Amino acid sequence: MTLINKGFVKDAESASLSKGMPVLKFLPTSVPCEASLMEDIEAGVDEVMGDIIAALTRPITAEEKSPRPKEREKPARIIFKGSLEEVNRFFYQGGWTDGLPIIPPTEEAIAEMLSGTDLPPDHLLGRLISRLGRATIEKIAINAVMAGALPTYMPVLIAGTKLLLESEPGFMGFTTFGFSTGSWAPFWIINGPIRNDLNLNSGSGALSPGDIANAAIGRAMGLIIKNIGGIRKGVEDMGVMGNPMKYSMVIAENEEESPWEPLHVEYGFGREESTMTVSYPQTYVQHWPYGSDAEGILRSVIDHLPRGMRYTFIFTPPHAKNLAREGWAKDDIKKFISEYARIPGSRFNSMPAIGGVRPGLYKGRISARDSDTVALIGDPRFIRIIVAGGPGAFIAHVVGGGATPGKKQTQKIELPKNWSKLVKKYKNIVPTYAKY
Amino acid sequence: MANRTGTGYEVLSPWAEADPISLRGISPRITDLGGKKIGLLRNSKRAALPILNVVEGRLKERFPTAEFTEFANLKPNEAIIEQEAKEKFEDWLKGVDAVVAAFGD
Numbered sequence: 001m002t003l004i005n006k007g008f009v010k011d012a013e014s015a016s017l018s019k020g021m022p023v024l025k026f027l028p029t030s031v032p033c034e035a036s037l038m039e040d041i042e043a044g045v046d047e048v049m050g051d052i053i054a055a056l057t058r059p060i061t062a063e064e065k066s067p068r069p070k071e072r073e074k075p076a077r078i079i080f081k082g083s084l085e086e087v088n089r090f091f092y093q094g095g096w097t098d099g100l101p102i103i104p105p106t107e108e109a110i111a112e113m114l115s116g117t118d119l120p121p122d123h124l125l126g127r128l129i130s131r132l133g134r135a136t137i138e139k140i141a142i143n144a145v146m147a148g149a150l151p152t153y154m155p156v157l158i159a160g161t162k163l164l165l166e167s168e169p170g171f172m173g174f175t176t177f178g179f180s181t182g183s184w185a186p187f188w189i190i191n192g193p194i195r196n197d198l199n200l201n202s203g204s205g206a207l208s209p210g211d212i213a214n215a216a217i218g219r220a221m222g223l224i225i226k227n228i229g230g231i232r233k234g235v236e237d238m239g240v241m242g243n244p245m246k247y248s249m250v251i252a253e254n255e256e257e258s259p260w261e262p263l264h265v266e267y268g269f270g271r272e273e274s275t276m277t278v279s280y281p282q283t284y285v286q287h288w289p290y291g292s293d294a295e296g297i298l299r300s301v302i303d304h305l306p307r308g309m310r311y312t313f314i315f316t317p318p319h320a321k322n323l324a325r326e327g328w329a330k331d332d333i334k335k336f337i338s339e340y341a342r343i344p345g346s347r348f349n350s351m352p353a354i355g356g357v358r359p360g361l362y363k364g365r366i367s368a369r370d371s372d373t374v375a376l377i378g379d380p381r382f383i384r385i386i387v388a389g390g391p392g393a394f395i396a397h398v399v400g401g402g403a404t405p406g407k408k409q410t411q412k413i414e415l416p417k418n419w420s421k422l423v424k425k426y427k428n429i430v431p432t433y434a435k436y
Numbered sequence: 437m438a439n440r441t442g443t444g445y446e447v448l449s450p451w452a453e454a455d456p457i458s459l460r461g462i463s464p465r466i467t468d469l470g471g472k473k474i475g476l477l478r479n480s481k482r483a484a485l486p487i488l489n490v491v492e493g494r495l496k497e498r499f500p501t502a503e504f505t506e507f508a509n510l511k512p513n514e515a516i517i518e519q520e521a522k523e524k525f526e527d528w529l530k531g532v533d534a535v536v537a538a539f540g541d
Contacts, residue, residue, distance in 0.1 A: 002537040003487060012539075020457045029487075036483040045490040052491065053498075056474075056534045057465050067459040075449055083444040096450050104445035133452030142450045228452040 001025040001055035003048070005033040010235045018130045023064040025055045034181065091146070096227050098219065098247060102146035113141040116154030118416040125158070126165035131230025135161050139228050140220075147220035150426045152198055153213065159276045159411040160188060160221045164229070167278070168407040183239030184280040184401050185246040186225075187312065188218060189386060191253050191264035192274030194413055197423045199430055200252035204390025207251055207284075212429065218248025245281065249398075251388050257317035258387035259324035266330065267410045274413040279310055279384070281400030288393055289319070294326040298333065301395060302341040310382050310402030313337075316389040334380035341377055346370035381405035466533050469499040475532035476506040479539050484508075487538040505532060 004012050006028035016024040031044035045052075080090045087104045091097050103109065114121055114137065121138035128135045140157050149157065164186075190200050201211040209215055231237050255262040255271075264275040287304040290296040297319050305311075313333075315323070323333065345368040348358035358368050359378055368374045377383060382405070389396070403409040416422065466472055476492060478484035485508075492504050507528045509521065529535070 001535075002539065003491070004539055008539070018457075020459050021462070022459060023462055025462065031483060031487060034482060036486075038486060041483060041486050042490050045487060045494060049491075049494050052536060053469065053495075055465075056469060056536070057467060060462055060465055065461040065464075067461055069459055070456050072456050073453055075451070075453065077448060078446045079449045081444060081446050087445050087447055091447075091450075094451070104447045105450060106445050106447055110448060127455070128452070131452070131454050132457065133454050135452065139450065139452050142448055146450055223450065227450040230452070230454070 001027055001052065003027050003029050003031075003045075003052070005029060005031060007033055008238065011238050014130060014232075014236055018132060023067050027051050027055060095232060096223075097146070098222055098226070100219075100247075103148050105142040105145040109145045110138065110141050113145050113149070113151050113154060114138070116151030116416065116422060117141075117158060119158070125161055128161070128164060128225070128229040130236050133228040133230050135165065135224070135228050140224060143223040143227055144216075144220045147216045147223055148212065149216040149220045150198075150212065150429065152422050152426045153217050153220065155274075155413050155415050156190065156194065156198070156217055156276060157220050157224065159413040160217070160278070161224055161228075163276060163278050163408070163411040164221075164225065166408050166411075168403050181238050181240045182282050182400075183241050183243040183246075184282050185243045185249060186218075186221060187245065187279050187281050187398055187400075188221065188250045189253060189263060189277040189312075190217075190250065190274070190413075191255065191262050191277070192269075192413070193272060194274035194415070195252040195255070197419075197427065199427065200250070202252035202254040202388045206388050206390075207249065207396075210431065214250040214252075215248050218250040222246055222248065243282065245284065249281075251314070251386070253386045254317055254388050257320075259321050260330050260385070260387070263384065263386050264410060269410065269412060274415070275410050276413055277410040279312060279398070279400065279402035279409065281308075281310075281312070281398045283308060283397075283399045285397040285399065286394045287397075289395055292319070292322055292393070294323050294328055297323060297395065298328075298336055301397075302337055304395075304397065305337075305341045305376055306397065306399050307376060308399035308401075310384070310400065311337075311377060312384040312386065312398040314386055314388050314396040314398065316392060316394070317387055318391070319393070319395065320387045330385045331380070333385060334383040337383055338375060338377045338380040341375065342373035343376055344370065345372045345374050348374065379405070469495065469502050469534070471501045472499075472533040473503045473505060473531065475528065475535040476504055477535050477537040478506070478508050480508075480510040481539060484538045488536065491536055491538070 004026050009026055009028050012026050016022060027048050029044045029048055031041050080087060082090060084104065088101050091102055117137060119137045123137045125135040127133065140161055144153060144157055195202060198213040200213045225231050253262050263277060264273065265271050269275050283306050285304055285306055287300060289300040301313065345358055359374050360366055361368050361372060474495065476488040478488055495502055507525060
């Protein structure tokens with residue numbers, strides 16, 4: 001039997017069901033979650049001691065011995081008929097939206113969305129955690145319609161879903177919200193020619209609302225996670241504070257104005273291939289550099305570094321060019337940051353779960369003392385550098401989780417045969433602001 | 437964009453279907469904790485160890501002949517037991533009569 005904070009009972013029941021053990025015994029306790037003092041622990045355990053003993057010794061029921069298998073769901077194809085407002089209310093009440101209004105996924109709208117792929121609607125990409133929902137092309141299209149996506153986004157959404165399905169085991173939950181109390185959110189970086197086909201923003205306000213591709217791709221991925229993965233807030237998604245990045249966090253790299261090779265080329269893809277790369281940040285920091293030269297830029301980067309596991313630094317084209325002009329390659333920058341972003345050894349605690357184990361000196365061979373400074377990142381492979389953003393001096397850090405170096409984090413985007421025709425049809429959908 | 441009927445929009449479900457999975461039951465319970473070996477299983481979170489320490493202490497008071505053994509998964513994700521430590525974990529399980537698990541969340 002398992003003792004668990006009472007706020008996590010539904011999460012635990014969901015997790016055990018997904019592992020095929022729906023009758024595991026959980027005992028809710030009043031021990032405060034991740035904020036417990038010894039007196040609360042003792043009081044919380046004392047309250048349930050009788051129940052602990054009973055759970056260990058009470059004979060199990062026939063259902064607990066052999067739970068009855070669930071029958072396969074056979075939902076009706078048309079699940080609701082109603083006005084725009086009624087459909088929205090129905091979907092919201094079903095827990096299927098992100099709280100914002102959706103476009104009704106009608107047969108006609110879904111058919112148009114499916115024109116963005118050569119794959120048949122019933123093609124199964126895999127089963128997405130935690131519910132192991134069947135990630136078919138049609139379900140991706142339905143969620144894409146709801147998010148306001150254009151059919152040309154389908155290849156990206158299929159690549160994103162593949163990335164979720166093939167993410168590093170054990171860390172997949174980060175990308176799908178259903179893991180940890182840390183409110184991790186997927187951060188999608190798009191590289192390659194598709195950026196321009198879709199009008200993905202890599203310039204001014206690239207991470208702000210206002211660009212349909214950046215907005216709808218991230219939103220659709222969030223709905224896919226929610227409705228195909230079966231992730232429910234307060235059940236599987238137990239993020240304490242939540243994270244606005246879960247609405248959408250999509251950026252394209254400004255490859256044209258970068259002095260360095262783009263991210264996907266760095267990861268082994270061809271420049272002419274299009275890719276999607278994912279990490280799962282928790283934190284977004286922006287800061288102004290001390291100066292416009294390498295010293296001013298890089299010293300400010302290491303001074304503004306939050307603690308995390310994986311780091312993406314976004315430099316504007318002018319900063320990237322200034323760095324390159326002084327001879328800084330991406331690898332130099334990564335090595336500099338990983339070596340010189342240091343904090344006192346005394347600031348590390350003993351919590352391995354949050355990356356708080358104090359690293360040793362020189363490849364971990366010598367124990368660090370409180371008085372030593374130790375590297376905050378340590379391994380340059382935990383750092384990613386991209387070029388994006390508009391004119392101006394701000395630098396962005398996107399910090400949180402990500403794949404172990406060498407594990408999958410990038411997926412090639414496969415295009416349908418009629419791609420040029422599709423691009424021609426939808427590329428002109430761009431905002432034209434009023435002149436005043 | 438959308439096909440509207442006389443009554444409005446006819447919409448499809450975004451909720452994915454899921455295949456039924458095979459279900460497993462739980463092990464038979466023991467009748468008494470006296471003289472039994474109780475496994476204490478925990479994760480890496482802050483409260484997990486102190487919770488189990490208190491549980492062990494309280495159980496020892498009531499069942500002085502019970503023995504205790506612990507298994508800790510200190511990696512930041514639980515899947516580690518299913519991968520790297522599976523064999524070790526299963527061996528540990530074979531040696532216990534009952535398990536109390538605590539997740540420090």
